[in-house]
Amino acid sequence: MSVMQKVLTTAAMATSLAATTTAANAQDMRIALVVKALGIGFFEAAAKGAEEAAGELGGTEIIYTGPTDTTAEGQIEVINSLIAQGVDAIAISANDPDALVPALKKAMDRGITVISWDSGVAPEGRMMHLNPSSTELIGNTILKLAADHMPDGGDVAILSASATATNQNAWIEAAKAVLPNYPGINLVATVYGDDLSDKSYREAQGLMATYPDLKAIIAPTTVGILASCQAVTDEGKIGQVNVTGLGLPSEMAGCVESGATESFAIWNPIDLGYAATYIAHELAAGNAAAEPGASISMGRIGAVTLDDTNTGAMSDPFTYDASNIEEFKSIF
């Protein structure tokens, strides 16, 4: 950076600091969308939504980034590098609720707007959290998806991501809470595939071996649901064990076609990335404040209202089955 550029930048920063009252932002606002790991279809779709929001808002640049594996350590490195780059806002889907707090606090101390989305950070590490849907609604949905195809009741098991995954654990707790509403449905086990296809496959096989009467495997994770579907197909148990949970239409099309999966649900990740970006922009620009009871605009989706822990929900999860999978599988 030349001396001239430095002087100019400093001057520009000073001007923008001085001109906060006019809220005129000449420079591009840089919003970092930090995901659990790069290369996951769900987050790639969220990045698309973020770009869409940036296009609508104007003067906004999206930095789509994340570690290459789903670790908190990797995300901390990414956050530190974003602080060094001096971005305006960080919107993160966390691999661990607590481990990221110190790094994110540091970011907020430097005046960076920090929000979490999808998978949350502890309240002291972010200004607000955007849930894709409410935890209760998702917990109920995944259980209902299984129960809908079990008129006579029976055994179901849950195959989750890692045993410490924030969002999966919350959904599973919510599902357990509404279990009494589904008489005859018996939750026999919760196992963890760590979002690795080989381990998830093995765990699914283990479930079928341990519980011969198993009627459904509920996998609230995209890797797990695919691996379970493959395990059920390979064991020749299509029609006997229904695989359901949360998955992406583009990845699940084969499972729905083969009959291993009757139906599954997911919120729209494009909408989620869009909403997270929109909120980050509103907060960073000073158009809204993150406080309990506040209502923040999410552009075309509407507005989110924050509760006591500064948490808000975007919308209901949407169910996909043989009737609509063709339409959505090319979208995300």
Next chain:
Amino acid sequence: MLKRLVTARETILLGAIVMLLALIATRFPGFVAPGNLASVFNDTSPLILLALGQMIVILTKCIDLSVAANLALTGMVVAMLNVAYPGVPVPVILVIAVTLGTIMGLFNGLLVWKLEIPPIVVTLGTMTIYRGIIFLISEGKWVNSHEMSDPFKAFPRAEVLGLPVLSWVAILAVVVIYLLMTRTTLGRAFYAVGGNPHAAVYAGINVGRTQFWAYTIAGALAGITGYLWVSRYAVAYVDIAGGFELTVVAACVIGGVSIAGGIGSVIGALLGAVFLGVINNALPVINVSPFWQLAISGGAIIIAVALNARANRTKGRVILKRAEQAA
């Protein structure tokens, strides 16, 4: 002779596997049914294939951390090829997978041989490079089950004489590598290079070139495993087999392959892989808390290695005694 057989690492390990199976059977009898054992072996086949290659590399005092990344890149390439040209027959896919894996192994080998960079640094680097290339070619996208052609997915599952092809590939590899290690000059050279590099040079063995061949063979095995892995789990993405290289090294170490080089056998590597395979497959069915699973796997590794270390020591003493008696 009998005493040697009883105290051999392989026998101890086999005993440990049998004991483990007996222990599992007390909690879940169905696990030791022949059909289930066959499926455990089938599930362990990719690990066996990689462990064989890793064993050869470790024998020559090197290590290959890039095997899992090699597997993932080969898998992604053949999966994308299958999507783009669904008509390409499986034998051609196999040839491409082996060739691609071989080239990646060859690259590791050349760096170790010609540039004399420490093996751990070379493969740490290529591991990241190979994973990076997967990002580049796939743009982070997944290749899913419904995009792959049916013959592509059917190959590892096809049953021949009661076992899936995946298992047969592993068995074939064990036989071929066993013959290579015991019946060829190259096979003996691997032991010589790791056992005593200086003596190997005096015996007219090119240490660097022997290590190069070790990497090349490991690469070829990783390549074929790449196709089998992707078609078996019917999904290809950047992170497949993430961290698997360490499981492979663990299988070798449990199987009695000395990390210092020169000691190890094909049967040992096979049993080491099977040992881990049994643990991995048993933990989900015997209702062990997921929080304990990692600790149990790790504990098993330490115990196995401790046993191996003791077995090694006694063996060394016996050789010395014999030498004294001869003198």
